[in-house]
Amino acid sequence: MEETTSRELIILAGTVETASALHQQLKEILGEYIAMESYAAEDYLPSLLSHKVVIYSSDLVEQEVEHIVDASCDIITARRTTNYQYIDQLFHLPEATKVLYVNDFQETAQEAIETLQRIGINHLQYIPYYPSISENVQHIDTAITPGEVHLVPDHVENVINIGVRLIDITTLMEILEKFYLKDRLGAEISDRYTRKIIELSKRISEINQQTVQLHEHLKQVVDGINDGIVAIDKQGKISVYNQMMENYTGVLSIHAFHKQVQHIVKNQEILSFIFHEEARSRLLTINQQQVMVYKFHLQQEETTILIFKNTDETISMEKAARKELVQKGYVAKYTFEHIIGDTPQLLRTENIARKLAKSELPVLIHGESGTGKELYANSIHNVSSRHYQPFLAMNFSALPEELLESELFGYEEGAFTGAQKGGKKGVFEQADGGTLFLDEIGDISLKLQARLLRVIQEMEIRRIGGNKNIPIDVRIIAATNKDLHSLMKQGYFREDLYHRIKVLYLQLPPLRERKEDIPLLIYHFIKEQTKQDIHLSPEVVDMLQHASWYGNIRELKNTISYMLAVRESNYITIEDLPAEATFQANLAENQLEHPVTKSAENWMDEQEWLTVLHYIHEIHNRGERASRHKIMEIMKEKDEELSEQQIRLRLNSLKDMGFVSIGRGRKGTSITSKGIAYLQQS
Numbered sequence: 109m110e111e112t113t114s115r116e117l118i119i120l121a122g123t124v125e126t127a128s129a130l131h132q133q134l135k136e137i138l139g140e141y142i143a144m145e146s147y148a149a150e151d152y153l154p155s156l157l158s159h160k161v162v163i164y165s166s167d168l169v170e171q172e173v174e175h176i177v178d179a180s181c182d183i184i185t186a187r188r189t190t191n192y193q194y195i196d197q198l199f200h201l202p203e204a205t206k207v208l209y210v211n212d213f214q215e216t217a218q219e220a221i222e223t224l225q226r227i228g229i230n231h232l233q234y235i236p237y238y239p240s241i242s243e244n245v246q247h248i249d250t251a252i253t254p255g256e257v258h259l260v261p262d263h264v265e266n267v268i269n270i271g272v273r274l275i276d277i278t279t280l281m282e283i284l285e286k287f288y289l290k291d292r293l294g295a296e297i298s299d300r301y302t303r304k305i306i307e308l309s310k311r312i313s314e315i316n317q318q319t320v321q322l323h324e325h326l327k328q329v330v331d332g333i334n335d336g337i338v339a340i341d342k343q344g345k346i347s348v349y350n351q352m353m354e355n356y357t358g359v360l361s362i363h364a365f366h367k368q369v370q371h372i373v374k375n376q377e378i379l380s381f382i383f384h385e386e387a388r389s390r391l392l393t394i395n396q397q398q399v400m401v402y403k404f405h406l407q408q409e410e411t412t413i414l415i416f417k418n419t420d421e422t423i424s425m426e427k428a429a430r431k432e433l434v435q436k437g438y439v440a441k442y443t444f445e446h447i448i449g450d451t452p453q454l455l456r457t458e459n460i461a462r463k464l465a466k467s468e469l470p471v472l473i474h475g476e477s478g479t480g481k482e483l484y485a486n487s488i489h490n491v492s493s494r495h496y497q498p499f500l501a502m503n504f505s506a507l508p509e510e511l512l513e514s515e516l517f518g519y520e521e522g523a524f525t526g527a528q529k530g531g532k533k534g535v536f537e538q539a540d541g542g543t544l545f546l547d548e549i550g551d552i553s554l555k556l557q558a559r560l561l562r563v564i565q566e567m568e569i570r571r572i573g574g575n576k577n578i579p580i581d582v583r584i585i586a587a588t589n590k591d592l593h594s595l596m597k598q599g600y601f602r603e604d605l606y607h608r609i610k611v612l613y614l615q616l617p618p619l620r621e622r623k624e625d626i627p628l629l630i631y632h633f634i635k636e637q638t639k640q641d642i643h644l645s646p647e648v649v650d651m652l653q654h655a656s657w658y659g660n661i662r663e664l665k666n667t668i669s670y671m672l673a674v675r676e677s678n679y680i681t682i683e684d685l686p687a688e689a690t691f692q693a694n695l696a697e698n699q700l701e702h703p704v705t706k707s708a709e710n711w712m713d714e715q716e717w718l719t720v721l722h723y724i725h726e727i728h729n730r731g732e733r734a735s736r737h738k739i740m741e742i743m744k745e746k747d748e749e750l751s752e753q754q755i756r757l758r759l760n761s762l763k764d765m766g767f768v769s770i771g772r773g774r775k776g777t778s779i780t781s782k783g784i785a786y787l788q789q790s
């Protein structure tokens with residue numbers, strides 16, 4: 109017992125860091141029984157040590173310190189092991205990561221690597237690194253070091269300092285022996301030491317447990333997916349293989365896992381797609397099922413992922429999505445198949461429209477009233493990449509300005525009196541992901557044009573009364589029968605908006621420029637409206653074919669409906685044509701200037717005299733005489749007040765155009781057949 113108190117333990121290490129770490133370790137375990145000191149060769153060494161128990165931190169330190177240790181000392185060379193406190197950092201490194209193990213000498217580096225592997229940390233690829241090494245390690249960017257951070261090469265980004273390696277249990281026992289304490293304390297010290305180790309292995313098993321759980325969770329997720337999923341590593345082995353793949357191939361995942369893919373998937377077409385083809389997707393047949401296979405490569409993981417989609421299911425999913433759109437009424441009803449005609453003009457137009465459909469850019473469709481602008485907008489959407497997304501149409505001439513804004517942009521709850529609870533989405537929001545058809549765009553006010561421009565430019569909307577911007581992804585197709593360029597020149601249409609919407613352009617030919625299509629259209633509309641076997645006399649066909657059709661296809665369609673309604677038999681004769689007053693006006697290739705070709709100024713005027721014409725017609729229908737006074741009165745009733753002078757001017761314009769004849773005195777104004785025709789097509 110005497111011996112124990114008089115003798116002292118001296119720790120001799122190369123560096124201050126090692127000396128202090130070992131000192132701390134031994135003090136924690138043996139401090140209450142043994143007095144101890146520590147010295148580092150790089151720092152300070154006492155002149156001579158006698159009658160001490162000296163412990164060298166490693167055999168490498170011996171040469172540096174042996175000159176101060178005399179023969180009366182008991183010498184122990186420490187065996188050291190990894191510091192368990194820092195070890196879990198290593199478990200965060202992925203499997204097979206290449207790491208440098210950095211230490212001062214090759215032997216210490218090698219020895220530490222072996223220790224790590226021995227205690228079960230063997231998921232990494234260790235490369236020993238020490239100052240005198242010549243091997244090029246530029247490609248390795250992670251390093252582990254037991255406190256020798258200064259030796260880590262500069263290019264390494266990720267340095268894990270696992271601290272100074274500690275003295276192992278066998279060395280501890282040796283120390284106890286030198287102090288004659290082994291019998292008394294051996295079991296307890298060993299217990300303390302083992303407890304620490306158990307803590308470490310518990311931590312390791314916890315981490316392993318977490319990994320297992322995560323793996324299990326991911327497996328369930330991947331199995332829950334309705335597509336077949338396979339991952340192939342760089343050696344061509346299967347690393348992921350879900351339940352759906354089992355259904356496709358009939359091979360269970362336990363048999364597929366870690367096997368070469370060609371041993372599991374025998375289909376040559378699929379293998380050739382995986383290994384030799386550039387294409388990213390391919391329609392293939394696997395076990396008599398049609399599947400669409402998609403392939404992509406994860407660069408960093410050097411892994412190829414394959415996704416097998418059942419085409420029948422994809423089609424039914426698309427059908428379900430379409431059904432939902434249909435229920436909401438957000439679908440484009442027409443396709444190019446609904447566009448009838450085979451003249452070169454029509455085929456050229458259709459060909460251009462199909463090309464425009466492939467783009468994501470805005471399209472402006474220009475054409476006279478009834479030429480099929482809506483039909484084309486529908487068809488373009490239906491062959492575009494957005495065809496499974498909503499299609500919404502907004503007609504600018506159909507709604508008053510105040511309503512247009514809320515229809516377009518929506519509003520928040522409480523934005524105005526009468527605003528719906530919870531607010532309302534506008535068409536821009538509803539069409540998100542799809543196409544928005546803005547019909548009669550030439551009819552909107554400058555104020556609305558400014559708002560529309562902002563939305564189209566920014567591709568985000570702000571609801572009325574709202575304070576946040578909502579991003580939208582909408583393709584715009586606009587249409588007009590007005591000469592927008594001319595409106596722009598006159599200041600009625602914003603130039604910036606004009607250029608925004610007219611990125612792509614489609615001009616629809618008027619029916620009178622493709623008269624050869626008329627017989628085809630006639631029989632098409634007849635078939636559409638009746639199952640009966642209807643024939644037309646040659647004169648009727650001739651007359652219809654030579655009419656001017658300023659109301660274009662819509663007017664032709666209406667004329668057919670009229671003839672079918674009034675016909676006496678299934679043979680339609682000239683008698684069944686609409687009244688001369690409406691129809692003959694067109695036949696006469698009249699000089700009527702159509703709005704499309706009119707200047708903006710004229711068009712604005714037109715709105716005014718058209719209103720007057722409309723009221724004259726209404727007065728006639730009531731069986732009354734259309735005097736200036738009467739016109740004034742009826743307009744007042746409808747809140748559209750004009751002075752007698754203003755009415756006189758408009759009547760003069762109408763007369764100049766041949767739409768009315770103005771009788772003297774009590775006779776009043778009457779509408780000509782040309783006027784009626786014009787009213788009907790407007």
Ligand SMILES: Nc1ncnc2c1ncn2[C@@H]1O[C@H](COP(=O)(O)OP(=O)(O)OP(=O)(O)O)[C@@H](O)[C@H]1O
Nearest residue numbers: 446447448476477478479480481482483589661662
């Ligand atoms: N080429 C065509 N083949 C068959 N039907 C057509 C064709 N073009 C137009 N139609 C029919 O003519 C009618 C008018 O078409 P649509 O409403 O698309 O014209 P629009 O140019 O948009 O007219 P507006 O400018 O007056 O709104 C519709 O019933 C449409 O189905």
